[in-house]
Amino acid sequence: MDGWAMTAAGDPNLLEIRGLSVSYRTRTRTGTVRAVRDVDLDVRPGEIVALVGESGSGKSTTAHAVIGLLPAGGRVDAGSITFGLTPGPAGVGRRDLAALTPRELRAVRGAQIGLIPQDPTVSLNPVTRIGAQVAEVLRIHGLAGRRGADAAAVELLERAGLPDPRTRARQYPHELSGGMRQRALIAIAIAARPSLIIADEPTSALDVTVQRLILDHLERLTTELGTAVLLVTHDLGVAADRAGRIAVMSRGRIVESGPTREILANPQDPYTRRLLRSAPSLSVARAKTVVRPVSAGQTVSANQTTAAGQAVSAGQTVAAERALVVVENLVKDYPLPRAGGGARALRAVDDVSFTIGRGETLALVGESGSGKSTTARLVLRLVDPTGGRIVFDGDDVTRAGGGALRALRRRAQLIYQNPYASLAPRFSIAEVITEPLRVFRVGDRASRLARARELLERVALPASTLERRPAELSGGQRQRVAIARALALAPDLVVCDEPVSALDVSVQAQVLELLAELQAEIGLAYLFISHDLAVVRQIAHRVAVMRGGRVVETGPTADLFARPEHEYTRTLLAAIPGAGYATAGRTA
Structure with missing residues (x-):
């Protein structure tokens, strides 16, 4: 068994992360931000492991480091990411992904490790038909020719739970619902029958019934194919339902890990206890009511x-x-x-x-x-x-226009669902929050900036965020900025x-x-x-x-x-x- 990493239960690990540290170069005065610190994590064949934590805790960075998809400015500073199960002498069939070249990583992605991204709206090519996007995986990895790949794509869409897969294969992403697009991403992820799937918030934007269908189907597929899943989620309810083991991350470190039932029944770390107290779906029978x-x-x-x-x-x-x-x-x-x-x-x-x-x-x-x-x-x-x-x-606004409609827009604001699409990418956060104030000519530059600082504090973001741009923030941080922007004009209805x-x-x-x-x-x-x-x-x-x-x-x-x-x-x-x-x- 030399060269195999063994778990306590005697089973080999499919994925073994040891001492992983990742940092990002930023435009802020601090220069470099350490996002992941000395992380150890194991995933066994055929099991579902949930990686949970707050936005910015490092969970998505850890997952993306595994497959070499860190965003610009990100780099692995230390540690190893060992992947594979082939028995034999030490090192044979088990590779340190952190040491691979970009070309070698491309051969691993899709074929051996599949990815289900968080947002299907930005993850699917809007001008390419769904079937072609699924078939591309098979062609890239030499698993099928053009005709064979097209036929296999329809079968994969059906396996991923899409109704009328032949029709869906001919459609474009905008013609599908959010749940259907997410199923298409699952089809892409399982196309080459990988041994590991990384699911990065795969159902965060879906309603509960579609979420359950997607997760049920993903769980069945992993059981049928023997595929392991690293489930990255901020939803502890999803982790509780689906994962055999949970690892909790905070500030770039794993603070607690173990079997799901043990973590939920008897959390040891104060951060884990705080997460569990904050999770509404885990205490639905006696949920804390914040409504006034x-x-x-x-x-x-x-x-x-x-x-x-x-x-x-x-x-x-x-x-x-x-x-x-x-x-x-x-x-x-x-x-x-x-x-x-x-x-x-x-x-x-x-x-x-x-x-x-x-x-x-x-x-x-x-x-x-x-x-x-x-x-x-x-x-x-x-x-x-x-x-x-x-x-x-008291005013009928059904057909309002001109000044009446402008007055309505000031008194009624909207907080959008998608923080990745709702913030202007070239604006600083200060410009994003103060834009409504500028448009309606409220205050001067100094008072607008003061209002932006006040709003950031209220949505639990530091004042230093004002200097940053949306791309430098996590999804959760971006949504907090969007909420601050909606509140800038003190509307009557949100x-x-x-x-x-x-x-x-x-x-x-x-x-x-x-x-x-x-x-x-x-x-x-x-x-x-x-x-x-x-x-x-x-x-x-x-x-x-x-x-x-x-x-x-x-x-x-x-x-x-x-x-x-x-x-x-x-x-x-x-x-x-x-x-x-x-x-x-x-x-x-």
Whole structure:
């Protein structure tokens, strides 16, 4: 067995990382940032190991170092990354990936180690058909000719769970939903039957039901093919459900690792305990509520009180004359081409009505394509409705234009879902946050900069971030910047489109607390769109469940979670990851 690295259980490690250190050159005065420090990590054949931690903890850097895909300025300073299982004399079949040339690494990537990236929107070539992108892996590694690769691509798409794979193979990425694009990335990752797959936040942008389907399918594939998975995630619920072992990273180091059940039941490191306390899906049975009570006449969660200490019934609703936003019978049709001439329409939003009171949070939940994001864009008048009415603070803004529309844009802001696409890459963070203030001519340069510093502090980022650019920040850090930008004008309504889906759980908890504090202090109203029902339970006063463009159920948050009436709502609640690891009896 000379040359084999053995685990305590007697099985050889497929991947063995020892003493790994990685640094980045930056444009800041510090020059070099150490991102990973002396990391040891093992992955055995056929097992799923979850690497969890906050944004900037070094988990993605560790994963990308394995396959030599560190971004510009990144370098491995020390350590070894041993990969392979072929028996024989020491060194045969087991290679130190950190010592390979770029050409040698290209031969390993795809063929022996597959990658499922975080964001399919930026990971798939927008001008190449899906089938061709899957087939490319097979051709590059000499596993099939052109015709054989095209046929195999269809089979791989089917194996990855895509319906009607022949049609999907001929489509472009923009023609697929987010879940379908993620399945296409899985097909690419498994094309060459690698022995290891690195899944870097593979479902962070997906709703819970699609997330469960994707992870179920990935788990089945790894079982069938004997493939190991290094699952990089900030979602401890996903790690709890899927991983046999967990390694927790903080500030570039692994602070704790072990079997999943042991880590969750009896965490030893204070950082791990803090992560577990912050994870809403792991304590869904008794989730900490950060939502603040609203004034009498508006809906609140059960058992909450007004500021005066008077109980408010959970069943009360917002009267239309006192509401900040009133949506009545909203409809949105998108025209579709019809073969042979003529036209037909896709109804994305169908007869939707709701109200949002001042200081209230209404959550819209549902699967991708349910119409919730389109509804939000209609409320902001980023798209024009086909029918219905939108009233904002007593003014009908359904057809508003010119100055009236500009006034609405100042009072209603949007926090986008994707922090990679929503920040101007050439702007400094100071320019990103102060841009709304400049556009609306609020204050002078000094006061705008002071406001930016204040907002960064509130979203848990250091003032030194002002000098940096979006590309120098992690996804979670970028989203915190996006939240700070949305709050710059102190709006009355903030539409939150999956605002914490890219954040790790501890920062997620901070941001939710921040949103609740702002709501209590200045009466902000939120239209909160999320696929994470555990988060919705924490932040929302009321929930509206959307399916197929319609609201199928609505009600106070506590009531809806305790007694869901619609079968679809029950399906969404059942898909919450990690619910089986409720915190009862866990050491905190």
